[in-house]
Amino acid sequence: MKRYGEHRFPGKLFVVEGIDGSGKSTQLALLHQWLQAEGYGVVFSEWNSSPLVRETTKRGKKKHMLTPPTFSLIHATDFADRMEHNIIPLLKAGAVVLCDRYIYTAFARDVVRGMDPLWVRELYSFAVKPTAAFYFRVPLDVAMKRILDGRSGVKFYEAGMDLSLSEDPQESFRIFQGRILDEYEKMVPEFDLTTVDATLSIEEQQTYMRQTVKAKLAQAKRLRVAP
Amino acid sequence: MRETYAAPLPGMNLAELTGKLIVIEGTDGVGRSTQIRLLRPWLEQQGRAVLDTALKRSALAGKGIQQAQEGHTLGRITLSLFYATDFADRLEHEIVPALRAGFVVLTDRYIYSLMARAIMRGADPRWIRNAYGFALKPDATFYLRIGVDDLIPRVVFSRGFDYWESGMDIHPSEDMYDSFRKYQTELLTEFERLAKEYNFEVIDATPDAHTVFEHLRAGVAQVLSGEPREPLFSVATPAGGTSEAAGKRVLEMPAPAKPAAPAAGESEPAPQALTSAAEGDANR
Secondary structure (H helix, E strand, O other): OOOOOOOOOOOEEEEEEOOOOOOHHHHHHHHHHHHHHOOOOEEEEEOOOOOOOHHHHHHHHHOOOOOHHHHHHHHHHHHHHHHHHHHHHHHHOOOEEEEEOOHHHHHHHHHHOOOOHHHHHHHOOOOOOOOEEEEEEOOHHHHHHHHHHHOOOOOOOOOOHHHOOOOOHHHHHHHHHHHHHHHHHHHHHHOOOEEEEOOOOHHHHHHHHHHHHHHHHOOOOOOOOOO | OOOEOOOOOOOOOHHHOOOEEEEEEOOOOOOHHHHHHHHHHHHHHOOOOEEEEEOOOOOOOHHHHHHHHHHOOOOHHHHHHHHHHHHHHHHHHHHHHHHHOOOEEEEEOOHHHHHHHHHHOOOOHHHHHHHOOOOEOOOEEEEEEOOHHHHHHHHHOOOOOOOOOOOOOOOOOOOHHHHHHHHHHHHHHHHHHHHHHOOOEEEEOOOOHHHHHHHHHHHHHHHHHOOOOOOOOOOOOOOOOOOOOOOOOOOOOOOOOOOOOOOOOOOOOOOOOHHHHHOOOOOO
16 A cells, blocks of 8 residues: 555646635636646546445435544545546556545545544545645635625535534634635645635636646656547 | 543543443354344343444445445445444444443444454555544454364355455455455454454354353453453464563554655655654644
8 A cells, every 4th residue: 555655657646725715626627628738638536526435425414424533534435436446547547637625625624623633644645645736825705705605505514514613604614614724724834735826816826827737747748638 | 441542533522431342353254243142132131231233334334335345346445444434433323322321332343354354455554543543442352263264164054255255356366265265364364463462352263152152251241340350361372472462452563664666767756654744733
């Protein structure tokens, strides 16, 4: 079992991280388009999307059965399935893999839920270290406004309602996201995250991202992929 | 007071867990569930409230594991973590409430079987021990010991060979019999290591169920008497192992072998362990 930092694959792995409303998914979609146009074989993998685990996670969330450890472990199971069946084989094959959220999401959320920081880090030690991990830094108020303008409401676990921070979902969401933001800030030096100022214009952020990615792709081979 | 192997779960008050946690461990087909079926009424006759639990019985993940296993598409790390999810759910929703209420909890397998299986499938022992670090240390673990030659007829003449218990995911080219023999031989060796490390009380499971039960009952009675005690049955090994591990339960394992050096010309930075990177972090 290889550990974080020990993997050596011809492919490249880029991940985006940040609190809800930081604009990371928008940026990753734009990067995806560009890499494809450049002729790279690009694959996208999203947090919490393994078909194997889906029913279990759905049941747990719907019935509010998840506690801090089971919330953590079911997401780790989901991640492991994508890592073993998807991400690692693709990296071996030389693909450029893009992940919307990665292990740092788990480190932030699970620690805010009271799990031991070292326990969570060791739990995910089988993960491949990304070629670059972009962290979209945004003030809480800006992110809150983006989220609450665009949606009718926030979900139970998304708002951290399981932590009994507040009776009001919106207030709970604010406190929870604030704590997650604090955890992200601690991880910037710990994992050498590439910080993106998410208050800049979409174009400016994308330009910075493409420059960073381009520098890392210098030696990567381009794959001919079917359109 | 009750202890955990590493950091306990958030919000768990260990002092409240006054019941008894008794683990029955042993390989597939050794007769664990038969023994639990005998133990339960015997305990209840003495006025003890009993909860019994086993792998894959969680409301959250039991069904999911079952379905995933039918497809035989589970990765090894994924399978381990799915079982850890099932365990955590049962710990929080079954075992802990029962212990808080003063029950005797009988568990058919515990983290040890799960660790042995994971290690057999290439998991880093450090990693799997960490994953189960929140588990409660039991009051006693009774290990039903059997050799592979005695095990095979029992399995053949009861339920037959199971895909996973035969390690067919590890030796797919073998037939079920060869694979079972190979897998179980290695698994039993791993169990012996765990028996020493975690102070199992070993019970010879080769005689008939009733004889095994008499031994088990004597061991359980001693645990429930609440008196300080010596292990009833020694963890002696054929090789005459030392008793250094006796009396203490250790979580740490020797560090695994260093990974192979990266190929020449690699420009990636040196391997970095996640946990060492996190050491000294102020957010503990």
